[in-house]
Amino acid sequence: MEAAVESPIPGIEASVPQTKKRRASENGVGVNEMKNGTTEKEKFIDESYFASYSDVELHRTMIEDTVRTNAYQQAIFQNMEEYIHGKVVVDVGCGTGILSMFCAQAGAKKIYAIDASKIAVHAKQLVEANGFSNIITVIQGKAEEVELPEKVDVIVSEWMGYMMLYETMLPSVLYVRDKWLKPGGKMFPERAMLFMALGEAQWITKYEEGTYDFWVSLNHVYNLDMSLLADHAVARYKDVVHVHMVSQEDIVSLPTPVCDLDLMRVTPEDIRCISHNFNLASMGSRRLNSMVLWFDVWFPGGLKLSTSPHNEDTHWQNTVLPLTTATVKQDTPVCGVINITQDLSNHRFLNVDLKYRVDSGEEIIRGFKMDDNCTDNDF
Incomplete structure (x- = not known):
């Protein structure tokens, strides 16, 4: 030894x-x-x-x-x-x-x-x-x-x-x-499972409205047109992964499992790159503006620890990926693929790449880096 x-x-x-x-x-x-x-x-x-x-x-x-x-x-x-x-x-x-x-x-x-x-x-x-x-x-x-x-x-x-x-x-x-x-x-x-579902995060909508109005209002306060920054500020907010607790009312679909890990058998190579093809259906007429992720783990004997929006809040909260806002109705399909990989510059960080399509619309590609900034956002 x-x-x-x-x-x-x-x-x-x-x-x-x-x-x-x-x-x-x-x-x-x-x-x-x-x-x-x-x-x-x-x-x-x-x-x-x-x-x-x-x-x-x-x-x-x-x-x-x-x-x-x-x-x-x-x-x-x-x-x-x-x-x-x-x-x-x-x-x-x-x-x-x-x-x-x-x-x-x-x-x-x-x-x-x-x-x-x-x-x-x-x-x-x-x-x-x-x-x-x-x-x-x-x-x-x-x-x-x-x-x-x-x-x-x-x-x-x-x-x-x-x-x-x-x-x-x-x-x-x-x-x-x-x-x-x-x-x-x-x-x-x-055992550990990661889930994802469609979301209508109300705080994203409030932030977008508030930050947009702020930059536009400066024209009335200082007689200077700062509105060019309004769209930029909103777009920046949508490029960041947010760690935030989402209410169950803001979940717009049933969840789909992204990965299911048997911790007695899974290898480090298995989790270095996780890819999942998803096909979700919206529930009701809503404003889709996010993808929400959470996880559950199970212990021997069957006891489960859940971080789901449908359960009591935890310090892990939920992970929210902002999307381009789209109006959906009952059973509107949202399909695509999510890839989660370790960041090459820092193996503690993650890259989340998302390709998706709402109904028969054009394919949208989004990329997010999950680093220290994901916990520093002011909601």
């Missing part, structure tokens, strides 16, 4: 150096390949990504999402006798260690809590404060680089990002699965 790299924090095992700030500029970052096959740029991107998870407030946002946190707790406790009690567990991307401590409460024999960010320091302190130091070992390091002393019976991980795949954490979980999970072991969650 490879020796672990000495941690800069006493008492915490480590295998990667300290991290940098996530949103720092990439200027000057080279692409020279390093010994482990990654490039300097990829290393910088990962370090910046892990640095963002050092923020305690980010973990508060996730934990206070009771839909999320309660689902994991219930899944662990409902399956404790069969899958958790007396078992060896690894928690990939453990954050504050709350899922690891749920497993300890459920009677796990040993838990390895892995996180590459500095939040591992707090996780170790919390483990000690709750009396689980003899059960939970916190390891600060990348999941792909950590060496465990034994195979595990269970993998627990909350790896889902916006639109399920944003941030591209799932490949790290799959790496741990392939290297450390015993035959017949379990994954929490064990």
Whole structure:
């Protein structure tokens, strides 16, 4: 077994150096390949990504999402006798260690809590404060680089990002699965599905009207014609992926599954490029202006965690792709193809390409980049 790299924090095992700030500029970052096959740029991107998870407030946002946190707790406790009690567990991307401590409460024999960010320091302190130091070992390091002393019976991980795949954490979980999970072991969650449906997002219409009126109104205020920017501002808004909670009344069609992942079998190559041909039908006479995406995951035993607009809000919200506004009526067909790929310049980001046709109209092609800006929009 490879020796672990000495941690800069006493008492915490480590295998990667300290991290940098996530949103720092990439200027000057080279692409020279390093010994482990990654490039300097990829290393910088990962370090910046892990640095963002050092923020305690980010973990508060996730934990206070009771839909999320309660689902994991219930899944662990409902399956404790069969899958958790007396078992060896690894928690990939453990954050504050709350899922690891749920497993300890459920009677796990040993838990390895892995996180590459500095939040591992707090996780170790919390483990000690709750009396689980003899059960939970916190390891600060990348999941792909950590060496465990034994195979595990269970993998627990909350790896889902916006639109399920944003941030591209799932490949790290799959790496741990392939290297450390015993035959017949379990994954929490064990299945994940991404859905899409037609939408009439009311806030898009309000924004379009408000921003258009603003630029036009400047003529009355300052006697200057600024209306040329009105169309530009509206068009810019439609070129951005929005993370926003959509009400169930704004869903205009039944959903279609974009992908259905069996987490015991799916490979990183399977999720590098996801393509789905869709054929949706509108419900009622509406103004179609968006495509809405969300995901569900299932745990052993059947418990489901859903981020659907038809269920209680979560911190993941929904992912909204603005479309050219079109009027539809009952059963108007909207068909096309959606492609979701990892961005070549930053593997944590996603590209979403959409080709679609409303009824017998012309084919429309839209391209979206899902990056940090998708969470910075002011609705």
